[in-house]
Amino acid sequence: MYDVIIIGAGVTGSYAAGELARLGYHVCVLEKQQQPGLKTSCTGIISRECLEMLEIDHSLIQNQARSARIFAPSGKYLRIEREDAQAYILDRPGLDRLMAHKAQQKGAEFHFSTPVTAIRHENRHVTVEATAIQSETALFKARCVIIACGAAVGLAQSAGLGRIREFAHGAQAQVECTDVSEVEIYSGITTAPGFFAWLVPAGGKQGKAGLLCRGNPRPYLTALLDRLLKQNRITSITSDIRYGSIPLKPLSRTYSDRLLVIGDAAGQVKPTSGGGIYFGILCAQQAVLILDECLKSGELSSDKLSQYQKRWHKLLKRELSIDYWAYRFYQGLDDKQVDHIFNIIVKHGIHESLLTSPDITFDWHSMVILDAIRHRSLQRSLEKLKAAPLRFLEARIRPRG
Numbered sequence: 001m002y003d004v005i006i007i008g009a010g011v012t013g014s015y016a017a018g019e020l021a022r023l024g025y026h027v028c029v030l031e032k033q034q035q036p037g038l039k040t041s042c043t044g045i046i047s048r049e050c051l052e053m054l055e056i057d058h059s060l061i062q063n064q065a066r067s068a069r070i071f072a073p074s075g076k077y078l079r080i081e082r083e084d085a086q087a088y089i090l091d092r093p094g095l096d097r098l099m100a101h102k103a104q105q106k107g108a109e110f111h112f113s114t115p116v117t118a119i120r121h122e123n124r125h126v127t128v129e130a131t132a133i134q135s136e137t138a139l140f141k142a143r144c145v146i147i148a149c150g151a152a153v154g155l156a157q158s159a160g161l162g163r164i165r166e167f168a169h170g171a172q173a174q175v176e177c178t179d180v181s182e183v184e185i186y187s188g189i190t191t192a193p194g195f196f197a198w199l200v201p202a203g204g205k206q207g208k209a210g211l212l213c214r215g216n217p218r219p220y221l222t223a224l225l226d227r228l229l230k231q232n233r234i235t236s237i238t239s240d241i242r243y244g245s246i247p248l249k250p251l252s253r254t255y256s257d258r259l260l261v262i263g264d265a266a267g268q269v270k271p272t273s274g275g276g277i278y279f280g281i282l283c284a285q286q287a288v289l290i291l292d293e294c295l296k297s298g299e300l301s302s303d304k305l306s307q308y309q310k311r312w313h314k315l316l317k318r319e320l321s322i323d324y325w326a327y328r329f330y331q332g333l334d335d336k337q338v339d340h341i342f343n344i345i346v347k348h349g350i351h352e353s354l355l356t357s358p359d360i361t362f363d364w365h366s367m368v369i370l371d372a373i374r375h376r377s378l379q380r381s382l383e384k385l386k387a388a389p390l391r392f393l394e395a396r397i398r399p400r401g
Helices: 011-022 046-054 092-105 154-158 218-230 277-297 301-332 336-348 350-357 366-371 375-383 387-395
Strands: 001-006 027-030 063-065 066-069 077-081 087-090 110-112 116-121 126-131 136-146 167-177 184-186 197-201 206-213 234-237 241-246 257-259
Touching: 001 011, 001 126, 001 277, 011 027, 011 277, 027 092, 027 350, 046 206, 046 257, 046 277, 063 136, 063 197, 077 234, 077 336, 087 092, 110 126, 116 136, 116 154, 136 277, 136 375, 167 197, 197 218, 206 218, 206 234, 218 234, 257 301, 277 301, 301 366, 301 387, 336 350, 336 375
Parallel strands: 001 027, 001 136, 027 110, 066 184, 136 257
Antiparallel strands: 063 087, 066 077, 116 126, 126 136, 167 206, 167 234, 167 241, 184 197, 197 206
């Protein structure tokens, strides 16, 4: 009998496992892959705050990013830069392995090649059914369970927590670059419909090329890689293409009797960028605090565990809501409209004024969004594109000249 079973050995699941084990709880992590980090398709860009929060070994840092070039569909670009590093590009599979190792050092028990097939609520515990060695069924029992298995929706749905229905789909490959010294972001309906593509320097001549879109990402990434090769931006593709899905809205409920959901599985992801590490860790911290209280008291009912959702909503609900409606607005634009907005931003130096604001950070995108559309020059252009998402955002700002 464990105190907590965590399903998923990604960054968020392993972080929660380590923190609970550090508090003295008997923790078990069940992971379907043979080892951590095997299937990750994440670029692994995190902020300084996240780097310090996770106490990451600096050997995992492949590069630092303090500048970026953002390309409009027309090919024009603007460059943004700050004096200090704003983000760090990590060895993403290595991060998964590190977090699992740190959790094991604190006493958490890991079972790999053990995909979970069902969660059953018993009278005083939860039974987790999994497929173990030689396809035999294994039963694990605990006082409570945390679902942290990424964008897979089956377990949360079967637990009666609803279903995430909106996803972006991503694809990424490792590449060898020629002369890429800063992050490059590409927009356009033919490049990455509804989202964006990227080329990220990962130290030396290594890089990561990928994109997010609403449909099948394979043909779009294939076209992007072909274009970068023809432009001599990259010289070769050095890995297989990895695919993944990103939830765009959170679950309506992230708790039940003896059960919590964290990270991508809960939809705690930025809809504007698809980044989920930092928000997932913030929510995992709240889950650990709540479980510590409830495990000590023996009260693990849905009513008691609902405090978890109240706390993470207080941290992130407004942020995720603004990010989502900004994404919806952007998704409705064609290339000509994106180019027009891009030209307005460059003409009036809106991007430069945003960079001087101390409130603008890598992780909190709502401040960037709201500060940008406070500018009257941009608002006048956006008025021609009136839509429900824009009205939602306008209700939260006051114009600024």
